[in-house]
Amino acid sequence: MSARVTAVSSNGEHSFTKPNRDSVRLLAGLGVEGDAHAGVTVKHRARVEQDPTRPNRRQVHLLHEELFDEVGEAGFKVAPGELGENITTRGIDLLALPVGTLLRIGDRAVVEVTGLRNPCLQIDEFQDGLLKQVVGRDAAGNVVRRTGIMSIVRESGVVRPGDPIAVELPPGPHRPLDRV
Known part of the structure; x- marks a missing residue:
């Protein structure tokens, strides 16, 4: 199966969930047009309290739809946008991508992981007990976060459900993802 967008979501207000849209417009250097997290500087409320001048490395949140299937087996029902993501995907292992990966989405949009x-x-x-399903520890005791990846917009463009996603890895050596 090829990588594709299954849903797009945005919200102009800070809230946990984001309503699904027919399309979202990604704006280079800013994020999702009209979304509360768009901007050059950090918009996440806790990070604004720490330092509102920091660059916004969290402009677009992508989440793999396969996670919904996994938590569904444990009795949780989660739909696109409900965990606050802007772009829901299927067919791509987002968590395995290295820092700096470019994702070409649809005809023109490009985000950098x-x-x-x-x-x-x-x-x-949102759902009691869900946090334990999406955060855990591996055999070595390292924290494993499974709630998607953050990115910045490199090239503007409209993104719609059904759009293909092409992966362009950065030159090596690759740096594994860490929380941002």
């Missing part, structure tokens, strides 16, 4: 989304307690407020 910056790191992992660091899930917070709001996930348990």
Whole structure:
């Protein structure tokens, strides 16, 4: 199966979930047009409190739809946009991509992968117990975050459900994703 977009979501207000849209427009250097997290500087409320002048490395949140299938087996029902992502994907292992990977989405949009989304307690407020399903530890005791990746917009473009996603890896050596 080829990598593709299954849903797009945005919200002009800071809220945990984002409503699905027919399309979203990615704006180079800013993020999703009209989304509360768009901007040159950080927009995540907790990070704004720490330092509002930091560059926004979290302009676009991508999440693999396969996660919904996995948590569904444990009794949780999650749909696109409900975990706050802007772009829901299928057929691409987002969590295995290295920092700096370019994702060409649809006809023109390009995002650069910056790191992992660091899930917070709001996930348990959304559905009690879900946080334990999406964050854990590997055999070596390292934290494993499975709630998608963050990116910045390199090239503007409209993104719609059904759009293909092409992966362009950066030159090696590759740096694994860490929370951003």
